[in-house]
Amino acid sequence: MKIGLISDTHGSLDYVKKVAEKMIKDYSVDTLIFLGDECEDINHVKNLFKSYILVHGVFCLHYKDRNTPNRLIKEFNGLK
Numbered sequence: 712m713k714i715g716l717i718s719d720t721h722g723s724l725d726y727v728k729k730v731a732e733k734m735i736k737d738y739s740v741d742t743l744i745f746l747g748d749e750c751e752d753i754n755h756v757k758n759l760f761k762s763y764i765l766v767h768g769v770f771c772l773h774y775k776d777r778n779t780p781n782r783l784i785k786e787f788n789g790l791k
Contacts, residue, residue, distance in 0.1 A: 743763040
């Protein structure tokens with residue numbers, strides 16, 4: 712499993728797609744961790760990866776929802 716990280720996209724959709732495609736082509740990334748800040752930007756690349764994790768950024772409406780967890784702990788191949 713190879714994990715890629717994209718953050719602070721701020722609506723730069725062409726950039727997001729180019730970075731995602733390069734991750735897959737050059738580095739065989741199969742899991743994406745997306746740190747926003749515009750969480751809707753993930754919709755343009757999430758189908759390129761086997762799996763993804765979305766972390767809501769400060770510009771996401773979910774960020775202001777008190778029910779949205781403020782941290783995520785995930786396990787990858789036995790590592791947290």
